[in-house]
Amino acid sequence: MTPPARPNILMVVFDSLGETALQEHIDVLPTLRALQSNSLHFSQAFTCSPESSPARASLFTGLDVAAHNLWTDGVALPGRETPLPEVFAQNGYDSWLVGRRHLAGVSNWTTEHARPNEYHHFDWAHGPLHRSRQNAYLSWLEHTAPSIYTEVFPRQADPDDTEIPQAHHEAMANVPDHLSFNAWVGTKVCGRVELGGPFFGVAGFVVGHSMGGGPALVEALDPKALRQADAALATVLSGVPQNTVIVVTAGRGCVGSVAAQPLNNAAIHVPLLLCAPHLAQQSIGGLVSTMDVVPTLCDLAQVRRPQRLQGQCLTSVTPRGWALSRLRHPGHPHQTALNTKHWKLVLTHGEPRETRLYDLSSDPKEAKNLAADPAHQDRLEEMLDHMMDARVALEDRTEPRIAKF
Amino acid sequence: MSDRPNILLICTDQQRGDSLGCTGASWAVTPNLDRLAAGGTLFENCYVQNPLCSPSRASLFTGKYPSNHGLYANGVPLPKGQHMFTRTLADAGYDCGMIGKQHLAPCDTWRTEPRQNDGYRVFEWAHGPNHRALENDYHRWLRKTHPDVYQGIFPDTGANENTEYSNRARTGTPIDHVPKEAHYSHWVAERAIDFISHDRAKSKPFFLMASFFDPHHSFGAPQEFRDMIDADAIPEPNTKPGELDEKPKDHRACSEKSYSGTAPGFQDYTGAEINEIRAQYWAMIALIDYEVGRMLGALEEAGVLENTLVIFSSDHGEMLGNHQQLLKGPQLYDDLCRVPLIARWSGQIPAGQRIANPVQWIDLSATILAASGCAPGAGVQGQSLLPLVFGEDAGFRTWALSEYRYSGFHTEPLIMTTMLRQGDWKLIIWHGSPACGNTRAGELYNLADDPGELHNLYQSSDHTDQRRAMKQLLLDAMAEAEDRTPDQSRPW
Numbered sequence: 011m012t013p014p015a016r017p018n019i020l021m022v023v024f025d026s027l028g029e030t031a032l033q034e035h036i037d038v039l040p041t042l043r044a045l046q047s048n049s050l051h052f053s054q055a056f057t058c059s060p061e062s063s064p065a066r067a068s069l070f071t072g073l074d075v076a077a078h079n080l081w082t083d084g085v086a087l088p089g090r091e092t093p094l095p096e097v098f099a100q101n102g103y104d105s106w107l108v109g110r111r112h113l114a115g116v117s118n119w120t121t122e123h124a125r126p127n128e129y130h131h132f133d134w135a136h137g138p139l140h141r142s143r144q145n146a147y148l149s150w151l152e153h154t155a156p157s158i159y160t161e162v163f164p165r166q167a168d169p170d171d172t173e174i175p176q177a178h179h180e181a182m183a184n185v186p187d188h189l190s191f192n193a194w195v196g197t198k199v200c201g202r203v204e205l206g207g208p209f210f211g212v213a214g215f216v217v218g219h220s221m222g223g224g225p226a227l228v229e230a231l232d233p234k235a236l237r238q239a240d241a242a243l244a245t246v247l248s249g250v251p252q253n254t255v256i257v258v259t260a261g262r263g264c265v266g267s268v269a270a271q272p273l274n275n276a277a278i279h280v281p282l283l284l285c286a287p288h289l290a291q292q293s294i295g296g297l298v299s300t301m302d303v304v305p306t307l308c309d310l311a312q313v314r315r316p317q318r319l320q321g322q323c324l325t326s327v328t329p330r331g332w333a334l335s336r337l338r339h340p341g342h343p344h345q346t347a348l349n350t351k352h353w354k355l356v357l358t359h360g361e362p363r364e365t366r367l368y369d370l371s372s373d374p375k376e377a378k379n380l381a382a383d384p385a386h387q388d389r390l391e392e393m394l395d396h397m398m399d400a401r402v403a404l405e406d407r408t409e410p411r412i413a414k415f
Numbered sequence: 416m417s418d419r420p421n422i423l424l425i426c427t428d429q430q431r432g433d434s435l436g437c438t439g440a441s442w443a444v445t446p447n448l449d450r451l452a453a454g455g456t457l458f459e460n461c462y463v464q465n466p467l468c469s470p471s472r473a474s475l476f477t478g479k480y481p482s483n484h485g486l487y488a489n490g491v492p493l494p495k496g497q498h499m500f501t502r503t504l505a506d507a508g509y510d511c512g513m514i515g516k517q518h519l520a521p522c523d524t525w526r527t528e529p530r531q532n533d534g535y536r537v538f539e540w541a542h543g544p545n546h547r548a549l550e551n552d553y554h555r556w557l558r559k560t561h562p563d564v565y566q567g568i569f570p571d572t573g574a575n576e577n578t579e580y581s582n583r584a585r586t587g588t589p590i591d592h593v594p595k596e597a598h599y600s601h602w603v604a605e606r607a608i609d610f611i612s613h614d615r616a617k618s619k620p621f622f623l624m625a626s627f628f629d630p631h632h633s634f635g636a637p638q639e640f641r642d643m644i645d646a647d648a649i650p651e652p653n654t655k656p657g658e659l660d661e662k663p664k665d666h667r668a669c670s671e672k673s674y675s676g677t678a679p680g681f682q683d684y685t686g687a688e689i690n691e692i693r694a695q696y697w698a699m700i701a702l703i704d705y706e707v708g709r710m711l712g713a714l715e716e717a718g719v720l721e722n723t724l725v726i727f728s729s730d731h732g733e734m735l736g737n738h739q740q741l742l743k744g745p746q747l748y749d750d751l752c753r754v755p756l757i758a759r760w761s762g763q764i765p766a767g768q769r770i771a772n773p774v775q776w777i778d779l780s781a782t783i784l785a786a787s788g789c790a791p792g793a794g795v796q797g798q799s800l801l802p803l804v805f806g807e808d809a810g811f812r813t814w815a816l817s818e819y820r821y822s823g824f825h826t827e828p829l830i831m832t833t834m835l836r837q838g839d840w841k842l843i844i845w846h847g848s849p850a851c852g853n854t855r856a857g858e859l860y861n862l863a864d865d866p867g868e869l870h871n872l873y874q875s876s877d878h879t880d881q882r883r884a885m886k887q888l889l890l891d892a893m894a895e896a897e898d899r900t901p902d903q904s905r906p907w
Contacts, residue, residue: 063907076482076897079898079899079900079901080901081897081899081901082899082903083903083905083906083907084903084904084905084906084907085901085902085903085904086901086904088901090495090496114905115903115904115905115906115907116905116907117905117906117907118905118906120905225906225907330849332849336894338897338899340903344894346890346894357887357890357891357894359890359891359894359895360891363887363891365887387883390883391882391883391886394883394886394887394890395844395847395855395886396849397890398833398844398846398850398886398889398890398893399846399847399848399849399850399855400849400850401890401893402482402820402831402833402846402850402851403849403850403851405482405487405820406482406483406485407485407487407820408485409485409486409487409491409492409494410491411488411490411491412490412491412492412521413489413490413521413522413523413524413526414489414490414523414578414579414824414825415468415469415489415490415521415522415523415824
């Protein structure tokens with residue numbers, strides 16, 4: 011008997027796409043709509059942070075921020091962690107990334123480097139407006155369409171002046187679809203897929219309004235970029251072999267044009283689709299975390315899980331039913347949020363302290379704070395208890411106990 | 416650089432905060448420690464971050480809460496990459512030594528504790544007086560200095576299965592009762608005195624950890640020291656009728672047996688036996704005090720007492736029959752979390768001062784690094800106590816946190832508890848799902864009215880607001896206690 015071929019892995023990671031936003035737009039996204047109707051759809055998936063880097067670190071290590079310690083944007087993933095592509099590379103997979111990574115600081119047009127054994131091919135580009143010299147998309151654009159490139163970027167990049175003029179922003183938004191960032195991601199990914207497998211690939215699409223050009227504690231969605239990504243994904247999927255596990259998710263959520271609380275679920279509730287040949291379509295409403303992706307992919311590919319791991323397999327374990335998210339941005343009061351099926355608690359730490367309690371079943375947009383309502387004091391305390399226990403559950407106890415004392 | 420202070424850290428094992436004459440035990444025979452306190456500053460509310468040896472010591476050496484250093488239970492090795500403050504001292508030119516018990520790695524089955532990247536030049540290690548590792552330096556010393564004692568007590572190599580021998584002992588074991596000249600505590604002092612008087616590098620300041628095993632059970636001391644203790648002067652254990660009915664359910668199991676059922680518990684003893692255990696406990700402390708006196712004498716004789724920062728503390732407490740319990744475990748009473756802390760540094764730290772602010776064991780490394788002029792190492796979460804000592808308490812945290820994460824012997828379901836002390840109030844959470852499968856429960860005490868923690872106000876309807884306020888405060892403290900070590904090297 012020949013052992014079954016090892017499945018390829020394709021992780022489609024949007025920079026900022028909320029689950030609610032995706033469902034609002036899904037009718038104009040034929041590829042994602044078809045994929046969703048053919049996937050395990052986790053309709054209640056959460057990230058550990060509304061910031062991009064901490065959330066991605068969890069997605070790629072299977073650890074909560076309490077363990078991986080990439081606590082805010084601009085912090086590099088500590089060297090002791092083994093990101094998932096490296097795990098697969100160690101197991102004989104060809105690993106590659108096209109587009110965004112963001113596991114290290116990239117402000118001031120800083121170039122992000124892969125680790126020595128993380129990716130065999132690293133077509134890195136933080137976004138279409140990120141002016142690192144090593145931005146692979148911009149190199150491609152300059153080579154493919156020099157006149158457009160010059161029109162968008164008439165001047166050399168200055169790391170001390172990273173303000174993107176509105177004109178550049180608009181010029182980039184108006185490049186033809188086939189020259190867009192997400193079209194480039196699709197083209198590059200197709201090229202990598204053609205080289206064969208088994209591969210572990212990451213397609214890092216950018217659909218946030220800032221286009222990778224600047225920081226945004228809450229990112230607004232760019233619907234046009236999302237449609238371009240959907241079209242690019244169609245080409246990719248037409249070339250992907252049958253034996254491929256596809257994950258679709260986002261580094262973090264997004265908000266519309268209205269400024270929202272940074273821990274509003276729009277910012278931390280993200281899409282999560284898992285599509286594999288033997289997995290039947292199903293929608294799962296239990297709360298899960300994006301850190302659960304690591305053990306799930308390891309198990310599906312029969313690759314040994316990393317020793318340091320806090321996520322749990324999405325296909326074999328009952329969803330946790332709760333999600334803890336933290337905002338630890340130095341420029342914002344620190345906040346912690348606990349989501350359960352029907353209730354949400356948000357604490358603002360320090361002074362002035364603030365407590366918010368929402369009934370998600372009747373108030374999904376989190377408009378009415380019930381924390382001061384006398385009728386909800388027992389519920390509030392129950393959520394405080396739950397948050398304490400959830401925090402403790404996520405502490406780093408990954409070092410095995412090898413003796414009694 | 417020559418005026419950087421020497422540092423002598425005297426650490427005992429399992430010593431209650433209230434066990435010294437100067438901390439309220441009028442029956443204690445602790446003249447040397449009382450004098451040390453009179454010549455320095457006494458911290459009345461020093462809390463350890465975990466009530467078990469190994470996690471607590473990992474907090475001492477890394478300056479981090481157990482939830483961050485990752486050594487959450489006895490039997491877990493200190494995870495790779497955790498930085499010991501002694502390494503920082505050594506790199507700054509200190510001559511560093513450790514004599515006695517360390518426990519930053521599993522020592523079960525007579526295991527030899529591996530060296531860490533600790534910065535020590537001198538490392539004379541002995542996990543305990545009954546620990547049969549071949550590398551037990553106390554045994555090596557005893558074999559040379561008292562061969563008859565050694566042969567009489569340890570005629571064979573000892574079976575690995577017998578690793579819990581002293582945990583299971585109901586009374587002192589033979590090695591606890593040897594004449595003081597052959598005792599583990601004497602060995603610690605002898606080797607420390609040799610370090611101070613001869614062995615240290617005279618061109619450098621020194622750091623020495625003199626780490627006693629006593630007054631850890633088994634409960635036994637040389638007769639000479641037991642004779643100094645007036646057992647009748649020791650009060651009866653602190654409890655009240657029906658106490659266990661008011662406390663979270665696991666307190667009862669902790670009363671019946673200690674160490675998750677693997678060691679005799681309070682209920683296995685008669686009242687008279689408990690009283691003798693208490694007398695032996697203070698006999699062990701009297702011996703420690705005697706040996707501390709000899710070490711301080713050696714500092715004086717070497718002419719370095721004035722420029723030595725002497726710190727005395729302990730890794731956690733001991734139930735000692737109070738609340739109808741013995742030894743230690745998930746209970747976060749002051750019996751287990753509050754430890755003695757004395758700091759003496761002539762001409763620097765005010766003499767005779769008592770500080771009531773809660774301080775934490777993780778503050779010791781920050782204090783030592785500050786006194787020695789070293790920058791705090793990456794990830795050190797403690798705060799230097801020096802500003803507090805000099806009366807600058809603005810900005811010093813007002814609370815203390817302790818975390819038990821199935822740190823002791825195994826139970827089903829796992830037990831996890833968290834303690835927050837602020838002002839007169841103390842909250843203890845017994846965690847439930849999703850932290851562990853245990854039943855969620857709690858304790859709330861007003862230490863001003865009830866310093867003995869006998870009256871659990873957690874379910875009291877008069878204290879609902881206080882309980883909820885303390886829970887919010889605990890969540891704030893836990894957020895503040897997170898490890899945000901890696902630098903934010905870029906704005907985004």
